[in-house]
Amino acid sequence: MSIKGKAYIAGVFEHPTRKAPDKSIAQLHAEVADGALADAGLSRADVDGYFCAADAPGFGASSMVDYLNLKVRHVDSTELGGCSYIAHVAHAAQAIAAGKCNVALVTLAGRPRSEGHSGTMARPRDPNQPDQPWEHPYGVATVNGYGMCAMRHMYQYGTTSEQLAWVKVAASHHAQHNPNAMLRDVVTVEDVLNSPIISDPLHRLDCCVVSDGGGAVVVVRPEIAKSLERPRVKIIGAGEAIKHQNGGDIDLTYSAAVWSGPAAFAEAGVKPADIKYASIYDSFTITVIIQLEDLGFCEKGKGGRFVADGNLISGVGKLPFNTDGGGLCNNHPSNRGGMTKVIEAVRQLRGEAHPAVQVKNCDLALAHGTGLQLATRHGAATLILERE
Amino acid sequence: MLMAKDRKIPAPTPGIESQPFFDAAKESRFLIRKCRACGRAHWYPRAICPFCASADTAWVEASGKGTIYAYSVMRRVPEPFALAYVTLAEGPTMLTNIVDCDLDALRIGQAVEIVFKPAENGLPVPMFKPV
Ligand SMILES: [Zn+2]
Numbered sequence: 001m002s003i004k005g006k007a008y009i010a011g012v013f014e015h016p017t018r019k020a021p022d023k024s025i026a027q028l029h030a031e032v033a034d035g036a037l038a039d040a041g042l043s044r045a046d047v048d049g050y051f052c053a054a055d056a057p058g059f060g061a062s063s064m065v066d067y068l069n070l071k072v073r074h075v076d077s078t079e080l081g082g083c084s085y086i087a088h089v090a091h092a093a094q095a096i097a098a099g100k101c102n103v104a105l106v107t108l109a110g111r112p113r114s115e116g117h118s119g120t121m122a123r124p125r126d127p128n129q130p131d132q133p134w135e136h137p138y139g140v141a142t143v144n145g146y147g148m149c150a151m152r153h154m155y156q157y158g159t160t161s162e163q164l165a166w167v168k169v170a171a172s173h174h175a176q177h178n179p180n181a182m183l184r185d186v187v188t189v190e191d192v193l194n195s196p197i198i199s200d201p202l203h204r205l206d207c208c209v210v211s212d213g214g215g216a217v218v219v220v221r222p223e224i225a226k227s228l229e230r231p232r233v234k235i236i237g238a239g240e241a242i243k244h245q246n247g248g249d250i251d252l253t254y255s256a257a258v259w260s261g262p263a264a265f266a267e268a269g270v271k272p273a274d275i276k277y278a279s280i281y282d283s284f285t286i287t288v289i290i291q292l293e294d295l296g297f298c299e300k301g302k303g304g305r306f307v308a309d310g311n312l313i314s315g316v317g318k319l320p321f322n323t324d325g326g327g328l329c330n331n332h333p334s335n336r337g338g339m340t341k342v343i344e345a346v347r348q349l350r351g352e353a354h355p356a357v358q359v360k361n362c363d364l365a366l367a368h369g370t371g372l373q374l375a376t377r378h379g380a381a382t383l384i385l386e387r388e
Numbered sequence: 389m390l391m392a393k394d395r396k397i398p399a400p401t402p403g404i405e406s407q408p409f410f411d412a413a414k415e416s417r418f419l420i421r422k423c424r425a426c427g428r429a430h431w432y433p434r435a436i437c438p439f440c441a442s443a444d445t446a447w448v449e450a451s452g453k454g455t456i457y458a459y460s461v462m463r464r465v466p467e468p469f470a471l472a473y474v475t476l477a478e479g480p481t482m483l484t485n486i487v488d489c490d491l492d493a494l495r496i497g498q499a500v501e502i503v504f505k506p507a508e509n510g511l512p513v514p515m516f517k518p519v
Binding site: 130140141145246375 | 457471
């Protein structure tokens with residue numbers, strides 16, 4: 001069963017905070033939930049489906065449904081790291097199509113900035129993780145895993161640090177218009193190259209920010225969407241996949257988007273060239289280049305050339321991306337960038353992005369993310385949305 | 389020139405499927421897991437073959453020779469180190485560190501060989517150094 005046209009995004013909300021030392025994670029979840037419901041013109045009493053990932057505190061969905069005092073008949077806590085929420089929107093559409101719920105709420109929140117987490121630290125591991133003995137001793141943080149992917153991409157395809165830097169430059173051009181963005185200064189390729197190397201070949205400005213915050217999305221069945229006084233954003237295609245170490249047959253030059261992307265395009269019945277705006281997870285600049293290739297926006301190995309010279313800047317290039325400033329400049333709540341990718345795509349389709357970055361006649365958008373560690377195991381989720 | 393220093397290596401937690409590896413490593417033997425049904429070696433080691441799902445797998449001693457598939461030197465930490473994937477002569481590519489080397493002189497494709505380094509809990513961890 002296809003989800004095409006079976007559900008709509010009726011409400012979105014991005015928490016304006018970037019540092020929340022005086023709020024609990026559950027409280028942030030509640031604030032974004034209420035924000036997205038208010039945006040849709042709905043209330044907590046309307047919600048009958050709830051979706052969250054591993055950022056939800058306590059017992060996950062059960063703790064959050066309790067805290068929010070919801071009554072739900074459908075629950076999903078699929079965990080794919082930072083792209084989980086993109087997959088949740090698709091799962092919500094599936095659940096709605098199957099008659100399992102009418103109003104699905106997806107929430108994300110976290111405060112890694114207040115808690116002092118960054119991408120240079122290895123995270124604690126579950127001793128029962130099957131590859132714990134084969135990973136934990138080696139100091140896999142976030143940045144050095146993605147760094148290896150960049151090193152290999154450069155080695156195999158001649159991708160350069162200058163090309164990587166263009167991704168950040170484009171994001172900064174967008175972020176200057178976002179009053180909530182953590183980094184609003186426009187930067188140049190030179191600024192990126194002059195920032196210190198964190199882990200080869202990634203400079204400080206190749207890395208996303210660490211921020212507190214969160215976001216939420218409300219997905220509803222078509223009859224409800226039509227009864228609400230908001231521009232209608234229809235879900236027309238989705239895909240998800242997991243790529244891993246493949247028994248030791250490693251290829252770091254591609255991501256699971258090679259599977260999630262074509263699945264989403266096939267379901268939607270559109271091609272990459274039809275997309276007017278793309279939200280692309282930008283944990284690091286290299287992440288964007290690899291995903292753009294895998295999604296079919298350019299040939300494999302040519303992502304560096306594709307992003308160069310401002311091609312991702314709204315109003316300048318061929319593929320406007322992350323017009324909120326993305327994870328590189330705006331925010332990266334809970335170290336998970338998937339939610340904000342959906343939210344900015346919805347803003348673009350509604351015509352509610354900042355006028356300086358709003359894409360003209362934006363009727364077709366893509367939101368794509370990668371979650372966990374690109375170099376070892378990661379999830380990917382692709383969503384294609386249409387303005388009705 | 390940035391010589392790699394010995395760093396504090398986080399402890400592996402051996403389990404049912406990995407204990408024999410560390411027992412052999414204490415005798416400086418480097419084992420990998422190979423499937424007798426399909427003939428392929430895999431990494432990381434599993435009781436059941438990830439390629440053909442056969443339970444007929446066994447530990448075999450590997451040459452300890454390989455080449456660097458990819459690496460990244462983490463620089464913004466007190467003791468810079470090289471995270472890497474090394475492709476073993478036997479086929480599989482494994483996550484590891486490159487040690488006992490000039491971190492600025494590493495390159496993809498470089499030949500390396502096994503060296504065991506003690507983790508915080510004393511267990512020998514398989515790492516590689518340039519030949
Ligand atoms: Zn086999």
